[in-house]
């Protein structure tokens with residue numbers, strides 16, 4: 001009101017959220033103000049070692065100089081122009097992803113998030129099912145995905161995600177998804193029917209608790225796709241771009257020379273922009289149908305079939321290119337592979353009864369807690385008031401270490417790819433201290 005004192009700015013951030021922000025997230029009671037490298041500070045100046053990394057987003061840590069510099073320069077030149085026109089930054093980013101990340105001919109579509117990227121994969125599969133139909137001519141549309149997967153929060157994403165909790169209260173869901181246990185090749189084979197058009201998977205599942213595909217599973221799935229003319233679609237949103245110890249997570253699982261696993265399409269987001277929102281899919285340049293060189297799969301999403309106002313703007317494209325070039329120049333995936341192995345070995349060496357196992361690859365780590373042991377030591381866990389993972393994540397945060405829960409029993413570590421050995425040692429010291437306190441309880 002005119003002349004009235006604006007008291008809003010005097011309220012705490014938490015109070016403003018309570019009043020003005022939809023409560024769809026369970027947030028920790030802390031408000032972040034700035035970051036640098038592996039470290040983040042809250043509004044009160046308290047410092048945390050950020051080993052959640054914005055849930056695998058901050059590939060180069062907070063405010064990496066290469067990203068700040070390019071954002072500054074590009075924002076002075078051109079932030080946005082619509083996809084009615086070409087822009088060079090988008091072209092160069094598409095070239096980098098195709099040549100340096102995938103290393104096989106194909107084309108890229110840009111969007112703004114992981115869920116949007118997977119929606120684009122789903123639309124690609126639908127189009128493919130029309131273009132290459134069943135023997136009788138009816139279209140194919142069913143996509144097989146795997147238990148404990150996570151593919152995003154859009155209607156397409158929750159339909160694809162094989163976790164009941166994300167679907168709750170949103171029926172009717174997008175039809176056409178069949179869920180099969182992860183790493184169950186027999187189950188996948190049995191699930192293929194006349195309407196099946198694609199199989200979508202994560203080589204390392206993140207949200208579902210850090211589960212890694214076996215080499216036999218990946219290769220078997222690729223065989224099934226070839227045999228039944230299905231698209232092999234890989235969700236690298238969380239595990240891609242160096243996090244697991246290679247630029248593509250399936251290379252970490254299979255070894256780079258193994259080319260029996262050749263995805264038809266791949267999605268990315270998270271680490272791609274190093275914190276700047278961007279998503280992308282790559283689609284292989286191959287014949288759509290057997291024995292017919294044209295049309296090409298990578299041209300299936302033709303003019304007017306799909307789009308995004310903000311997809312691949314000059315600003316985000318320049319930013320993502322700077323992030324990828326830095327990852328490439330310093331080969332950060334090798335550091336991630338070695339440091340991740342060291343962290344896993346260290347945690348295992350504690351032989352803590354509170355830890356059931358340590359999972360994951362590179363710097364995508366899941367510490368799986370022993371639920372029974374946790375319940376015996378923590379009354380709130382015993383009483384079902386808090387999950388074991390949430391209890392530990394809160395305790396770590398209290399000691400200045402940020403991590404991310406995955407399900408009820410897994411604590412995820414997703415530090416920047418360039419975090420140092422010293423920082424990792426500091427994180428482990430805190431983790432060990434929290435466990436030791438509980439073990440002494």
Ligand SMILES: Cc1ncc(COP(=O)(O)O)c(C=O)c1O
Nearest residue numbers: 113114115150151152237238269
């Ligand atoms: C494997 C995977 N796919 C898709 C998504 C969705 O990404 P976004 O939150 O950017 O929509 C996530 C997010 O956690 C993910 O881990």
